[in-house]
Amino acid sequence: MPALIHRAERAPSSEPPEWAGVGACALPVAAGSATGLLECHALVLTTTGPMHADVDFTAHLAGPGTLLWVRPGQAVHFETGSPPPRTATVVFRxxxxxxxxxxxxxxxxxxxxxxxxxxLPDPEVFRAAFDHLAADAAGPPGRIAAALLRHQLAALLLRIHLLAGDGGDPANVERRTFERFRRRLEEGYPHSRRVEDYAAELGCSVRTLTRASLAVTGRTAKQVVDDRVALQARRLLAATDLSVAEVGRSLGFAEPTNFGRFFHRETGLSPGHFRGGSTEQSGGIPGQRLPAD
Structure with a gap:
C-alpha cells in the first residue's frame, strides 16, 4: 500500500519494530485525533471501558474485555471518556x-x-498474552526473539479465529469463488471496476461471479466492486489531505466529474460534503448507501 498523507496523530510507538514485525502500544491512533488510516494490523484490547471506536465509518462501543481487530488501510477514530479506559494493542505488519x-x-x-x-469469555487470558508479547517486544532484538514474538502472535490470531467462528463453509463452491474474487478485487479495484475483467482473470463467467456474490453477501458482483471503490474513496477523503481530484485519479477516474457522480450515487453525498462532514463530526461520517440495483 503506498504511503498516504495522514491527518491523524499517531500514538507513540504504534508501529511494530522492523526486526520483529510485531510490537505493542496503548492505541494505534491517538484517542480524540482526526480519522487516520492504519498501515499495520492492530489488535485492540479494552480492559476497562467503555471506549468508542469508529472503524471504516461504523461505530462500535467496546466495553471491558472486548477485542477489536483493525486491518491495514482501514479508517480509524477512537474516543475515550474521563478517565480514559485502559487499553492494550498488539500491532503487526x-x-x-x-x-x-x-x-x-x-x-x-x-x-x-x-x-x-x-x-471475550476469558479476557484475562488475552491480557496475559498481550502483556507477555509486549514484554518480549521491549527486550533485546534478535532472531530467536523475533521467532518467539511470531509464535505468540500466531497463538493470539488462532484464538481469535476460534472465537469468531465466522470462517464459513470452506467446501462451499460459491464461497470459494467469492473469496477468490474478493482477494483479486483488493489488488485490482484502483484499476478496474468491470466485473468482466475479474471474471476473465479468474477463468469464470460474470454470471458465476454474480451468483457467488449474491450467495455470500446478497450483493451482485458489480455492487461488490463499486462498494469497494466507494469505501476507499471515503477512507481517502476522511483521512488524507489528497484533493478530491487526486482521490478520484487514484481510483481510476480520469475526470473529477465522473468521480463525483459515482461517489454521489454510492453515498448520497458529494465528495466535498462528505469531507466536510468528516472534519466537523467525530464518528459521525455517513456510511454508504446500499442501493437495490
Missing part, C-alpha cells in the same frame, strides 16, 4: 504470515475474523 501458514486463517484477508468487536 502485513505479510507476516503466508496464506497457508495458519490453519483456516489468512491474517491479511480484509474480511477475516474479528471485524466487529469480540466480547
Amino acid at each position: 502485513p505479510g507476516l504470515f503466508g496464506p497457508e501458514e495458519l490453519p483456516g486463517l489468512f491474517p491479511d484477508d480484509p474480511d477475516g475474523p474479528g471485524r466487529t468487536p469480540l466480547v
Whole structure:
C-alpha cells in the first residue's frame, strides 16, 4: 500500500519494530485525533471501558474485555471518556504470515475474523498474552526473539479465529469463488471496476461471479466492486489531505466529474460534503448507501 498523507496523530510507538514485525502500544491512533488510516494490523484490547471506536465509518462501543481487530488501510477514530479506559494493542505488519501458514486463517484477508468487536469469555487470558508479547517486544532484538514474538502472535490470531467462528463453509463452491474474487478485487479495484475483467482473470463467467456474490453477501458482483471503490474513496477523503481530484485519479477516474457522480450515487453525498462532514463530526461520517440495483 503506498504511503498516504495522514491527518491523524499517531500514538507513540504504534508501529511494530522492523526486526520483529510485531510490537505493542496503548492505541494505534491517538484517542480524540482526526480519522487516520492504519498501515499495520492492530489488535485492540479494552480492559476497562467503555471506549468508542469508529472503524471504516461504523461505530462500535467496546466495553471491558472486548477485542477489536483493525486491518491495514482501514479508517480509524477512537474516543475515550474521563478517565480514559485502559487499553492494550498488539500491532503487526502485513505479510507476516503466508496464506497457508495458519490453519483456516489468512491474517491479511480484509474480511477475516474479528471485524466487529469480540466480547471475550476469558479476557484475562488475552491480557496475559498481550502483556507477555509486549514484554518480549521491549527486550533485546534478535532472531530467536523475533521467532518467539511470531509464535505468540500466531497463538493470539488462532484464538481469535476460534472465537469468531465466522470462517464459513470452506467446501462451499460459491464461497470459494467469492473469496477468490474478493482477494483479486483488493489488488485490482484502483484499476478496474468491470466485473468482466475479474471474471476473465479468474477463468469464470460474470454470471458465476454474480451468483457467488449474491450467495455470500446478497450483493451482485458489480455492487461488490463499486462498494469497494466507494469505501476507499471515503477512507481517502476522511483521512488524507489528497484533493478530491487526486482521490478520484487514484481510483481510476480520469475526470473529477465522473468521480463525483459515482461517489454521489454510492453515498448520497458529494465528495466535498462528505469531507466536510468528516472534519466537523467525530464518528459521525455517513456510511454508504446500499442501493437495490
